[in-house]
Amino acid sequence: MATDAGADVRDESTVDVVIVDDEPLVRGGLRAIIDAQPDLRVVGEAADGVEVGELVRRLRPRVVLMDIRMPRIDGIEATRRVRAGDPALPKILVLTTFENDDNVLDALHAGAQGFLLKRASPEEILHAVRTIAAGDSLLFPAAIRALVTGRPTSSRRAPQLTERETEVLRLIATGLTNAEIAGTLFLGVETVKTHVRALLAKLDARDRTQAVIAAYETGLVRPG
Structure with a gap:
């Protein structure tokens, strides 16, 4: 009740x-x-x-x-x-x-x-x-990697990301925040946010968790 x-x-x-x-x-x-x-x-x-x-x-x-x-x-x-x-x-x-x-x-x-x-x-x-x-x-990167490992790869086609967007996505998949990604890539935080918004739109993802799942399932990021 x-x-x-x-x-x-x-x-x-x-x-x-x-x-x-x-x-x-x-x-x-x-x-x-x-x-x-x-x-x-x-x-x-x-x-x-x-x-x-x-x-x-x-x-x-x-x-x-x-x-x-x-x-x-x-x-x-x-x-x-x-x-x-x-x-x-x-x-x-x-x-x-x-x-x-x-x-x-x-x-x-x-x-x-x-x-x-x-x-x-x-x-x-x-x-x-x-x-x-x-x-x-x-976002628990290790747990999500474990969950998607062994599942069949999605038939959904991977979107065309720029080289920088792909770099940002891979760092998101390791659990880094926007500020940490900015420090790693020597970019401004606002620039990183712009890349994140762009890759979320291309992946048709609501948030970072959805983006990481889509990245693994389409092969943009490989477990391990």
């Missing part, structure tokens, strides 16, 4: 979070971690992917913590449904028990901005929530 609390009093400086997990203990633990922070608050919970759409429309949280494995509608389909609506709808962080779970890649394809292991520390959970709330992707 979906629950919500305090969503009618909205402070724009506070990140509103919805937790979706079929395990009450998991939801309770995440709520305790998040609600202890002055800049974060849990405004609703759901025990099933069926309930997510209505809860998101009503509460309009900035972040949804979404379990992958749930009855009736799993986190992948629930993510797809949420992301198919208003683009201003929340960032989605999927939760998984196993880092080699193939479903993680499917959830990222469906529109999730990142994933988090359920055994993550409270500090890692809070960092993840704040990262995607700020509009950044939660």
